[in-house]
Amino acid sequence: MKQYATGAPAETVAVTSSSDVVTARQMVRTLAQRSGLSLVHQTKLVTAASELGRNMLVYGGGGVVRAAPVSDEGRRGIFVEFTDEGPGIPDVELALTDGWTSGNGMGLGLSGAKRLVDEFEIESGPGGTTVRIVKWGR
Amino acid sequence: MATEDNTQRLVDALVAGRDEFTAQWNRTVSGNLQGRLSTAELGRELGELYEAIVQALTAGGLSGRGEEFAEVRSLLIELSRNRARQGFTPSETARSVLALKDVLEPALTTDGHGAEIYLQFARLLDDLGLLTTEAYVRTREEIISAQAEQLLELSTPVVKLWDGVVGVPLVGTLDSARTQVVMEKLLQTLVDTNSTHAIIDITGVPTVDTQVAQHLLKTVVAARMMGAQCTISGIRPQIAQTIVALGIEFGDIPTNATLAEALRQALKEIAQDAEDDARGLL
Amino acid sequence: MTDRVPVLKIGDILLVSIQTDLEDQMVMDLQDDLSHRIVETNAKGVVIDISALEIVDSFVGRMLATNASISRILGAETIVVGMRPAVAMTLVELGLSLKGVRTALNLERGLRLLRRLTAAPADRA
Incomplete structure (x- = not known):
C-alpha cells in the first residue's frame, strides 16, 4: 500500500474488550465525517472497522487501532491500521475467502471488510497481524 | 554581469x-x-x-x-x-x-x-x-x-409513480459508481415517501452482463432488507436472450416485461395488503 | 455489567427498539433475553426497530437472522424494521442478505405486517 500524506496526527484506541471496539469505530466515524466522506462511504468504512476490530480482539487477543485522514491527488480519505501481537493467521489467503472462519463468526470478517474499503493490506506472522485499510471519499 | x-x-x-x-x-x-x-x-x-x-x-x-x-x-x-x-x-x-x-x-x-x-x-x-x-x-x-x-445525478431521476410505488428509469451503461448513486437515491426515496414498492426500468440500458445483473441483484436485496420490494422492468427480448445465453443468474430478481405490468403488479399487492389490514382490524 | 437493550411487551407483541451503538455482549444478551421473554409471555410476534442503528456489522446481522429462526421455533414471527439505506447497502456489500428475516420500512408498517401474519392463517382457514 502506498504511503499517503496524512492530514492530521493519527488517533489511536487500544482494544482489549468489546467496548473498546465500539470506541474505535466511533473514532473512525468521527474522522470520516470530518473528512467529508458521504454517508454510505462512512457506513462502509465504520462497518469494516467494526469487523476488523472484533477480529483483532477475538483472534489476536486485542491490539491497537490507529486512524488518520489521508489525501492523494485531491482525494480525501481515511486510513485505519489494526495491529495485534497474537499468534497470526496461518493461511491469509484462506482467511480471505468467504465463509471461512476459525471462530464463531459467519466467516465474513476479513473478506467482507475487504469488499467494503478501497484498499486493503494484511501482514501476518507468528509475531502478530497488521491490517491496513483506506477508504476514499467520493 | x-x-x-x-x-x-x-x-x-x-x-x-x-x-x-x-x-x-x-x-x-x-x-x-x-x-x-x-x-x-x-x-x-x-x-x-x-x-x-x-x-x-x-x-x-x-x-x-x-x-x-x-x-x-x-x-x-x-x-x-x-x-x-x-x-x-x-x-x-x-x-x-x-x-x-x-x-x-x-x-x-x-x-x-x-x-x-x-x-x-x-x-x-x-x-x-x-x-x-x-x-x-x-x-x-x-x-x-x-x-x-x-x-450521474441527472441520469437517475427517482420518481413517485403511485402511492407506495417509486420508479427509476435507467438510461445508458451501468457501472459501479452509477449503481451506487441509483441505489442510494432509490432506497432513500423509499424511506422519504414511505413506499413499499420500487421499480427499476432498464428499457434504456443497452446490455446486461454478469456485472450489471450483480448490481441489480444488490439493489433488490438491499431494498428487501429495508422492507420494500424491488422489481426490474423493461427487459427487451434481446436482453432476455442475452441473459439466458450467457447463463446469467437472474433467479432472485423479480422481473416484468414492461413498466406498466410491474406497476399493475405492485398496485395489486398494495391493494391486497390494505385489504388484509382492514380484515385484521375487524 | 454492560447495559441491556430493553424488551417491551405490548399485548402479544414484544418490541425491541435499539437506541445505542451495540457492544457484542449486548447483542448476545439481547438474543438470550428475547428467547426467554417469548416463552414467558407467549408472544406471537417480535418487532426489532433498528432505525437508530448507524451500522449493522456481521455480528449484529447474524443475531438478527438467528433470532428470527429461534423465535419462529418458539411460535413467534420476527420483523426487523427501519433499516437505513446506507446500512442496507453496506450489508449487501458485506455479503449478508438476512434471508429468512421479515422486514418492514418502519415501526408502523412492521406492526401492520405482524398483525396480517398472525391474523391471516386463522382468517383463511
Whole structure:
C-alpha cells in the first residue's frame, strides 16, 4: 500500500474488550465525517472497522487501532491500521475467502471488510497481524 | 554581469515601448481570437500581464518558474481558466502569450546583442506559454469531472409513480459508481415517501452482463432488507436472450416485461395488503 | 455489567427498539433475553426497530437472522424494521442478505405486517 500524506496526527484506541471496539469505530466515524466522506462511504468504512476490530480482539487477543485522514491527488480519505501481537493467521489467503472462519463468526470478517474499503493490506506472522485499510471519499 | 545588463536593457525597451507594444499585442491576439472576446476585456488582461512581466523582470528574474514571476503566473492561470471555460482552444490560449514574441522581435533584434536578449525573453515566454496549457488542461479536467458528476445525478431521476410505488428509469451503461448513486437515491426515496414498492426500468440500458445483473441483484436485496420490494422492468427480448445465453443468474430478481405490468403488479399487492389490514382490524 | 437493550411487551407483541451503538455482549444478551421473554409471555410476534442503528456489522446481522429462526421455533414471527439505506447497502456489500428475516420500512408498517401474519392463517382457514 502506498504511503499517503496524512492530514492530521493519527488517533489511536487500544482494544482489549468489546467496548473498546465500539470506541474505535466511533473514532473512525468521527474522522470520516470530518473528512467529508458521504454517508454510505462512512457506513462502509465504520462497518469494516467494526469487523476488523472484533477480529483483532477475538483472534489476536486485542491490539491497537490507529486512524488518520489521508489525501492523494485531491482525494480525501481515511486510513485505519489494526495491529495485534497474537499468534497470526496461518493461511491469509484462506482467511480471505468467504465463509471461512476459525471462530464463531459467519466467516465474513476479513473478506467482507475487504469488499467494503478501497484498499486493503494484511501482514501476518507468528509475531502478530497488521491490517491496513483506506477508504476514499467520493 | 551580462544577464543583469540584458535584463535591464529588456526592461528599458519594454517600458519605453509600452503603449506601442501593448497595442500591437492586443491587435495580434484579438485577430487570433476573432472577436470572441471583448476588446476591453482583452486589453485589461494583457495590460495587467504586461505590467506584471515588467515588474518581474525589474525584480531581476528571467525564469518563469521563479519567485519573481508569482504574480505573472497567477494572472496566466486566471487567463487560462477563463479561456478554457469560454471554449477557446489550448493553442489559442497559449498564443495569447506567445504573440508577445512576434511583437518584440523587430524592436529587439536590431543588433547582435539585442538578438541575444530576444532569445532569452523568447525562452521565458515559451515557458509561460506552457504554463497556460497546463492550467488550461487542469481546468478542462475539472470541468469534465464536474460534468460527469452532474450527469450521474441527472441520469437517475427517482420518481413517485403511485402511492407506495417509486420508479427509476435507467438510461445508458451501468457501472459501479452509477449503481451506487441509483441505489442510494432509490432506497432513500423509499424511506422519504414511505413506499413499499420500487421499480427499476432498464428499457434504456443497452446490455446486461454478469456485472450489471450483480448490481441489480444488490439493489433488490438491499431494498428487501429495508422492507420494500424491488422489481426490474423493461427487459427487451434481446436482453432476455442475452441473459439466458450467457447463463446469467437472474433467479432472485423479480422481473416484468414492461413498466406498466410491474406497476399493475405492485398496485395489486398494495391493494391486497390494505385489504388484509382492514380484515385484521375487524 | 454492560447495559441491556430493553424488551417491551405490548399485548402479544414484544418490541425491541435499539437506541445505542451495540457492544457484542449486548447483542448476545439481547438474543438470550428475547428467547426467554417469548416463552414467558407467549408472544406471537417480535418487532426489532433498528432505525437508530448507524451500522449493522456481521455480528449484529447474524443475531438478527438467528433470532428470527429461534423465535419462529418458539411460535413467534420476527420483523426487523427501519433499516437505513446506507446500512442496507453496506450489508449487501458485506455479503449478508438476512434471508429468512421479515422486514418492514418502519415501526408502523412492521406492526401492520405482524398483525396480517398472525391474523391471516386463522382468517383463511
